[in-house]
Amino acid sequence: MIKQITRRARSSTTTYSMSNVEDTRIAVIMVGLPARGKSLIAQKVVRYLAWLSISAKAFNVGSYRRADTPQPTADFFDTKNTDGERLRHAAAEAAVADMIKWFNNDHGVVAILDATNSTKARRRWVKQRCDANNIETLYVESKCDQEELIMSNIMEVKTTSPDYKGQDPEAAAKDFRNRIRNYEKVYQTIDEDEKDLTYVKLIDVGGQVIINQIKDYLQSRVVYYLMNLHIKPRSIWLSRHGESNFNLEGKIGGDANISVRGEMYAKALPDLVASSVGPDQKLTVWTSTLKRTIQTARFLAASPKGYDKLEWKALDELDSGVCDGLTYQEIADRYPEDFRARDDDKYNYRYRGGESYRDVVIRLEPIIMELERSENIIIVTHQAVLRCIYAYYMNVPQEQSPWMEVPLHTLIKLTPRAYSTEEVRFKGNIPAVSTFRTKGSTAKHQ
């Protein structure tokens, strides 16, 4: 057996561990009653892997079922309903067939089968299909009896699921509870009979995690990520620092103070945040260790709410090495080849003695893990770092993320939902230069 393991673009990047996965094919099989955060977990795993440049895709059995049965009532999920049973099995069959096709035709690495897979028989059936196609299986059971969390998931589903679109919310919630009851009648948790399976049980939102028979490196990475997840509702706020003196001069890097207008943004930030935080929500402020983010966040930390504050070196701006403190025009003059190389492949280009976006993603991984462990967080950081974090939450392809426009003096609120991440932007209404640079441009400001 010869296994080629890939490291990308040798001279310009540091190897990332997760890229060593070429030959692996893993089907992550979700297990759990409705309203246990399965779809949220599935979506997160896909997003995390894509962010690390690993090919990943979720197959949601509900979506296949909706093709024939767009808005079923709870009765449809009663195992005594033979028509329902037949249609539900057909949907699972179609999803699994598409998943296997994706592995074979599109060089898929990690697929997530997002469904209840609530019986031992169903789980065996999925395993047989995967075994026959040389696909490893990793079962992920989300088990939770905390009424509060289940309720919050029910509220989420009834407002966001296409199954209940346009329906009376109260009736939807009631029907959904009946659907859960129908599943409870037949639900079998993963137990001793299944100890030959590779599985993870996430009990009460990661409070306890049971991991069984993990086989290889990529499985252990996925499990490590799952260990850090929780399914409590929360939001992440992102802001760049207020306009800095370097921004005014068109210089990159450095450790400049914020400008007069930057200071105005810093003062406006507490109200901007307060308008988008619920009255009882706790919030923690993260900044980099550079002056411009600390200055921008200082009124937040001093607000009557008394938010906790954390400074992270890992949130410092992309290190531009020998180009630190230069304008784009100076870089183009002094290092013309580098300037072009960066435009050609901005994600992988590493500044001499500095970093690439790919390097920044590597150093942000602990930040992402810590964010996954946390609840409400506001991050005041820098353009490149914010792009990488935003790309993670909004599933932006890595070749696009370095070119995204993220204006100064704008607060971005991201709220992970079961089926998407909701984004709201709050403009500070305080003017600032644009530091966005289009490909090829050396303009001081856009």
Place this chain on the structure above:
Amino acid sequence: MIKQITRRARSSTTTYSMSNVEDTRIAVIMVGLPARGKSLIAQKVVRYLAWLSISAKAFNVGSYRRADTPQPTADFFDTKNTDGERLRHAAAEAAVADMIKWFNNDHGVVAILDATNSTKARRRWVKQRCDANNIETLYVESKCDQEELIMSNIMEVKTTSPDYKGQDPEAAAKDFRNRIRNYEKVYQTIDEDEKDLTYVKLIDVGGQVIINQIKDYLQSRVVYYLMNLHIKPRSIWLSRHGESNFNLEGKIGGDANISVRGEMYAKALPDLVASSVGPDQKLTVWTSTLKRTIQTARFLAASPKGYDKLEWKALDELDSGVCDGLTYQEIADRYPEDFRARDDDKYNYRYRGGESYRDVVIRLEPIIMELERSENIIIVTHQAVLRCIYAYYMNVPQEQSPWMEVPLHTLIKLTPRAYSTEEVRFKGNIPAVSTFRTKGSTAKHQ
């Protein structure tokens, strides 16, 4: 709360996740009957963290107990033996006191309390001591009922433990079994009563892992490492590729073929390996993706033993960027500042457009994890990469590791033991140039 989180030597290194730990203090409390691999686990965690430049230290209660009772018989461990009980508690007290002193005076980050801690009362007592000193506790229980593994640990202990030094092996093994029986009488596994504790249960050598209430990032990293461990006996063989044409010319980097003498080493390697592998031992060969390692390992892979073979990009030589293909003299001439900077801090120096040793350690982390998951492995790789892997196993400080001499045409066999890693070197007796360079030297060969 302001928490400063450190990233090292900003312009010359990529941040490593594990360096973001300045304020964390974690006591890892081992739990388990004798012969469950606790000391091996403790030693490995310390070594892994040190390799990642995290301050870590193990406190072995047995060593404290030996100060008063160097070679106790099994009776000493009988709870009815009040003298034994008193002395054993005094040893635990001394170890915990030293551990707390280490956190406070030496800025310790992770301590391992290596003892049986086999009762709930003892575990509570340790927790109270740690709580009072703002030290987080992470209990790690090794639970194993596989007779074969326990026996192999008993054999290990009776031959390596100072408790049985100079004693008849049979008598030692018998006494040690009686000691285990005395512990079994009072042993309490971590259970529901202790669900407020942060703990990891490693059941049957990582076959199943139960993780409870992990609190922060560093805890989750330690747990991730523990998940990947096994305590089965095995060895790691390390070899550089056979002498290459670039070695002859004194050039670094590149992708040259092996020389005539390199070819002789490649042919000699299967016998060299065979002489140090047991008859029934399975072995897997890892190489980099560069020609000189693949050529060197090709007779191994083709041997009648039919070893499995894996090529890893992550095992490629340290990328010397713009200096790739140059001699040291050419580097000193063209990049005199860089040449000096590298000598000043070889571990952190990153070649322009290339890598530092620190970068290599980062990209080797998945290799280390995969090695921990594996059994017998022979790695044919490159000077810098071998230094980093060797440093991990032999606990070499990172500032020294880039200066270690690792001659060509030499096979190194490393065997992790409970109390140390055993090293044996096999000389190929085939001449080769020396590629070792002392500080300041630009000599083509030593």
